[in-house]
Amino acid sequence: MYLPLFWLGVFFLISGAYSVRTVDKVASKPQQSITIPCSYDNNYKQNRMYLCKGNAWLSCNIIAHDGEEKENVEVTHHPTQNIFTVTMRNVQPTDAGSYWCAVAIGGIWTADEKAHFHLSVTEDPDLSVERSVVSGDVGGNMSVQCRYSNTYSSKKKSWCSFKDPKCSSVGGSVAPAGTKSQIRDDGAGTLSVEMMGVKETDTGWYWCEVGDLQIPVYLNITQHAAITIPTTTTCNYSGCVKESATPTFDEGTEGTDHLPKGALIGVSVTFGLLLLLTIIGVLAWREQNKQKEDYLNITPQDHRQNEHSASSEVEYNSVVFKKRNSERRLHQSHCPAVEDDHTIYSSVVNI
Structure with missing residues (x-):
């Protein structure tokens, strides 16, 4: 009874061993991000992809599926390239260990396709890359710089592509995808890859390999402006x-488009402010001129009319005070006669 179970376990372990492909050993610094590409056979485009963590395949724990939103892990499917990528953000020493890129098959007697890789998290990785994403134009040249530690100075060094199982070693003149390239090792910790006359079809995932270590690099090649x-x-x-x-x-x-985005925004804001200030200045100038014209349009006749209007509001009234005859007779009996010339006149002016 145990013998059939043993062979069943062997079947699950070796089934699909070459249908999914990825790197073997990668390293990252703490609190950084790293992306691992995993390629698969063309007949698995419609299947579900996932990442599993654990030393043994049969006991690993599924961390994320494609299409799921996780805080620090993301599995992204790229069906046009037959690749799905595993991105781990803000990696910590506790994230180090064995992982499996897997494609869900769904059959009872058919194991899921998978490929194993090991992640190390250290302050000073033995292999790293200057830029994990390199962009260039069709027909131009592209350069990739990979750094390795002194421990690996005497190890074999290669440049590989996920599209082609073949790798080009130091001193070779042809890249895995067929584009002409030069791979140089300065012996002081730098592996340089120069790809010349790149084509749009050269876009994709590659990796630098030094000994048993790999570091993925993505080349993004676009058509130059015509x-x-x-x-x-x-x-x-x-x-x-x-x-x-x-x-x-x-x-x-x-x-x-050749200007930086920040420069374009700055130019637009400056132009908008100048236009606003110009409009405000024109409106102020027109208002000032209008007031001057209104003042100058007042004629001398208008001034005279204003004066006449002002003077017409003044009224003059004369009041004459005369004494009554009875009072005059009374005064005459007691006082000397008063001459008519001493009559008092007063004028009251109402304004």
């Missing part, structure tokens, strides 16, 4: 002459 030079043909009795116009660039590839 330049269009319109020509006009002028013909006369002596022949035809072609004239070239000013070169123009394809929309979205040149022009302002």
Whole structure:
């Protein structure tokens, strides 16, 4: 009874051993991120991908599936490249250990496809890369710099691609994907890879390999901006002459795109402020001129009318005080006669 179980376990261990492919040993500094690519056979595009942690496949713990949102682990499926990537963020020493890239098959008698890799977390990794993502244009050259420790100075060094199982070693002149390249080892801890005349199809995942260590690198190769030079043909009795116009660039590839995004925002804000200040200045100038015109349009006749209006509001009234006859007679009997010239007149002016 134990013998069939033994062979069943062997079947599960070796089944699909070469259907999923990844690196063997990688290293990262603490509190950094690292991305591990895992390739699979073309017939698994519709299957579920996941990451499992544990020394033994049969007892490992599933950490994340593709499409799930985890705090520090993400599994992303790229079906057009037959690759899914495992990104681990803010790695800690406790994250070190054995992992499995796996493709879910779902059959009772068919094991899931998987590939094993080991992660080390240390302050001074024995192998690292200057940039894990390198971008370039079609037809240009691309450079990758991998750093290794003195412990690995005498180890074999290679440049490999996930698209091709073959690797190119130091001194080789052909890259795994067929693009011409040069791989140099300065003997002081730097492995340099120079790929020349790259094509858009060279986009994808590669890795530097030193001894039993690997470090993944992603090359992003895009089409360079195309330049269009319109020509006009002028013909006369002596022949035809072609004239070239000013070169123009394809929309979205040149022009302002070569400026940094921050510079574009700064220019836009500055222009907006200048336009606002100009509008405010014009409005203030027009208001001041309007007030001057209103003042100058007042004629002398208007001044006279204003004066007349002011003077017409003043009223003059005369009041004459005369004594009654009875009072005059009384005074005459007691007082000397008063001459009429001493009559008092007063004027009251109402304003």
